[in-house]
Amino acid sequence: MKKLKVDPKGVLTGAHYLDGDFAIAEGALAAGCRFFAGYPITPSTETAERFAERIPFVGGIFIQMEDEIASVTALIGASWAGKKAMTVTSGPGFSLMMENIGLAAMMETPIVIANVQRGGPSTGLPTLVGQQDMMQVRWGSHGDYKIIALSPDSPQECFDLTIQAFNLSETYRVPTFIMTDECVGHMHEKVVIPPADKIEVVERKWYEGPKEKYLPYKPDKDMIPFMVKAGDGYRFHTTGLTHDERGYPVINAECQDWVVRHLNDKITKNAEKIIKYEEEQTDNAEVVVVSYGITSRVAYRAVQLARKAGIKVGTLRLITVWPFPEKRIKELAKKVKAFVVPEINYGQMVLEVERAAAGKAPAILVPHCGGWVHNPEDILKAIKEAAK
Amino acid sequence: MSKDVKAQEAKNPMEDFLRMDRIPHIWCSGCGIGVVVTSFVDALRKSEIDLNKVAIVSGIGCTGRVAGYVKLDSFHSTHGRAIPFATGLKLGNPEMQVVVFSGDGDIAGIGGNHFVHAARRNMDILVICVNNFNYAMTGGQVAATSPINANLSTAPYGNFEYPFSLPYLADACGATYVARWTCLHIRRVTMSIQEAFQKKGFRFIEVIAPCVTLYARRNRLGDGLNLLKYYHDNSEIRHGADTRTLDIGYQGKMIVGKFVDREKPPFLECMNTHMKKALGDKYVPYGE
Numbered sequence: 001m002k003k004l005k006v007d008p009k010g011v012l013t014g015a016h017y018l019d020g021d022f023a024i025a026e027g028a029l030a031a032g033c034r035f036f037a038g039y040p041i042t043p044s045t046e047t048a049e050r051f052a053e054r055i056p057f058v059g060g061i062f063i064q065m066e067d068e069i070a071s072v073t074a075l076i077g078a079s080w081a082g083k084k085a086m087t088v089t090s091g092p093g094f095s096l097m098m099e100n101i102g103l104a105a106m107m108e109t110p111i112v113i114a115n116v117q118r119g120g121p122s123t124g125l126p127t128l129v130g131q132q133d134m135m136q137v138r139w140g141s142h143g144d145y146k147i148i149a150l151s152p153d154s155p156q157e158c159f160d161l162t163i164q165a166f167n168l169s170e171t172y173r174v175p176t177f178i179m180t181d182e183c184v185g186h187m188h189e190k191v192v193i194p195p196a197d198k199i200e201v202v203e204r205k206w207y208e209g210p211k212e213k214y215l216p217y218k219p220d221k222d223m224i225p226f227m228v229k230a231g232d233g234y235r236f237h238t239t240g241l242t243h244d245e246r247g248y249p250v251i252n253a254e255c256q257d258w259v260v261r262h263l264n265d266k267i268t269k270n271a272e273k274i275i276k277y278e279e280e281q282t283d284n285a286e287v288v289v290v291s292y293g294i295t296s297r298v299a300y301r302a303v304q305l306a307r308k309a310g311i312k313v314g315t316l317r318l319i320t321v322w323p324f325p326e327k328r329i330k331e332l333a334k335k336v337k338a339f340v341v342p343e344i345n346y347g348q349m350v351l352e353v354e355r356a357a358a359g360k361a362p363a364i365l366v367p368h369c370g371g372w373v374h375n376p377e378d379i380l381k382a383i384k385e386a387a388k
Numbered sequence: 389m390s391k392d393v394k395a396q397e398a399k400n401p402m403e404d405f406l407r408m409d410r411i412p413h414i415w416c417s418g419c420g421i422g423v424v425v426t427s428f429v430d431a432l433r434k435s436e437i438d439l440n441k442v443a444i445v446s447g448i449g450c451t452g453r454v455a456g457y458v459k460l461d462s463f464h465s466t467h468g469r470a471i472p473f474a475t476g477l478k479l480g481n482p483e484m485q486v487v488v489f490s491g492d493g494d495i496a497g498i499g500g501n502h503f504v505h506a507a508r509r510n511m512d513i514l515v516i517c518v519n520n521f522n523y524a525m526t527g528g529q530v531a532a533t534s535p536i537n538a539n540l541s542t543a544p545y546g547n548f549e550y551p552f553s554l555p556y557l558a559d560a561c562g563a564t565y566v567a568r569w570t571c572l573h574i575r576r577v578t579m580s581i582q583e584a585f586q587k588k589g590f591r592f593i594e595v596i597a598p599c600v601t602l603y604a605r606r607n608r609l610g611d612g613l614n615l616l617k618y619y620h621d622n623s624e625i626r627h628g629a630d631t632r633t634l635d636i637g638y639q640g641k642m643i644v645g646k647f648v649d650r651e652k653p654p655f656l657e658c659m660n661t662h663m664k665k666a667l668g669d670k671y672v673p674y675g676e
Contacts, residue, residue, distance in 0.1 A: 235439065
């Protein structure tokens with residue numbers, strides 16, 4: 001991918017004391033996002049507020065839409081006009097977004113969505129933490145498609161991973177998600193924003209061939225089709241219907257097969273390039289704790305206590321949640337007695353750990369239904385159980 | 389060369405504006421949507437507008453298919469979401485003329501909320517709404533525009549809900565240009581679109597069109613010609629009519645014409661003017 005010169009106007013270089021929500025807005029501005037359409041919802045609103053406050057001095061659009069359906073749809077329009085575009089939301093808004101997340105996937109449109117998760121279902125716990133949308137982000141819109149989702153565990157990572165999310169979204173022409181949570185979103189910590197020339201931002205894969213030959217859905221060697229901007233004279237067509245390389249609707253099983261395989265394979269076959277995780281002391285571990293977001297920080301306390309008690313315990317922190325690092329889990333499953341998976345839901349990513357471990361090692365869920373983080377003692381208990 | 393061969397080789401005057409590789413279209417014979425597309429193309433030609441700078445966005449439904457046939461940057465979005473899609477597109481590239489071309493179910497039914505808010509913000513887009521009084525693509529169900537007493541597949545004993553009067557709604561929400569025509573008024577539809585191209589802000593044109601296959605058949609109203617005859621006998625041009633008086637009863641009289649033509653700065657102009665006033669030189673203007 002071509003590197004893009006970062007516009008210093010959007011980069012607030014220096015050390016700051018920011019919450020995760022604000023850091024997401026700063027990450028977006030640093031990445032070159034100049035279009036934000038959103039709808040207020042706790043606990044994500046601060047990102048929208050920060051963007052609205054900052055964008056007049058950078059040059060771009062903040063628009064508060066009538067709902068989350070309109071917000072995501074506007075992003076798709078803006079993205080086809082050549083803008084990097086993002087929105088932010090939480091549970092109920094995320095549910096409303098699903099329809100046009102499917103459209104973005106189908107039209108292969110780069111957009112970024114942050115979900116500051118709260119407890120559900122329905123209105124649930126507007127002000128309190130949850131990690132209950134981890135499967136929704138993967139499967140929420142109808143049909144078969146794949147997306148990319150990242151999970152930051154600190155305000156610093158909210159900044160860093162938002163830039164990453166834009167880079168991945170632009171590279172793979174796919175909706176990309178920042179799956180954070182109320183705790184990280186509202187946690188204030190030091191966030192270091194580097195100078196503009198130290199920030200790595202990739203450029204969209206623009207088409208440069210003859211105008212009449214442009215095909216919006218012809219996969220390139222890396223499987224990703226080239227894009228153009230509306231208004232540049234290509235007079236192209238795109239649709240949410242099953243379509244051919246020209247973007248024209250074709251309603252039959254053959255074309256459906258081609259489109260669905262492509263939407264899935266472009267992520268699956270590039271998964272190793274996309275996936276990032278952080279591992280610690282897994283070499284001789286009997287037990288590996290798999291966690292993400294705020295839960296990984298709580299789990300770390302339990303891991304320290306377990307190590308003090310003499311248990312060989314390693315950690316695997318998911319940074320990329322989707323695609324899931326199944327290859328690595330599979331390798332570890334051959335060596336460990338068990339995985340321990342704490343998450344603030346009633347069992348979601350644990351299903352993936354179980355699937356990847358394929359019976360070689362059990363995955364022990366430490367559930368929490370939301371509203372607060374785990375007590376490290378509960379995770380410790382599971383680690384001790386697993387080490388037996 | 390004989391006259392016949394020449395005629396065969398002659399180019400269809402609409403060819404430059406349509407995706408000829410997608411013709412024939414899917415619309416039924418007697419349907420009014422094609423007529424409105426012809427007027428739209430005619431307006432594009434007469435306006436001598438740069439076609440590279442015009443985008444068309446449709447939603448879902450019979451009229452939702454228009455974006456697929458017109459050779460512009462064309463987007464066939466989801467049901468009801470053409471207006472927010474167009475909002476993003478217009479704000480993403482402010483130099484474009486963005487046109488939403490969709491049906492009554494799409495714009496006033498499922499997309500009603502987006503319609504009222506885009507009009508309220510005075511988003512700089514032109515919305516052409518083909519109103520055929522029913523959900524035709526799915527088989528003729530009752531719509532937010534179906535007249536009282538009309539028979540629809542999900543109102544099998546007749547409709548008893550009050551319908552929207554779309555020009556009244558658009559006016560109330562602040563549109564800068566509001567007109568209504570029928571499929572019979574092809575020249576006037578063309579002129580209205582041309583006129584709307586010249587204006588800024590949220591512009592709305594409703595075109596009443598026959599749905600022969602479903603609405604007309606179910607209500608035993610005859611074929612396309614019968615419906616055009618009905619338009620001819622029952623439509624009355626009344627420019628500047630009070631938009632509160634534009635209700636359409638079942639097979640009743642239809643007031644058509646241009647009802648609203650007002651000047652009002654659109655969204656981006658409001659944003660730039662306001663921010664300059666509030667922030668002075670520190671403000672970085674957008675899209676000027």
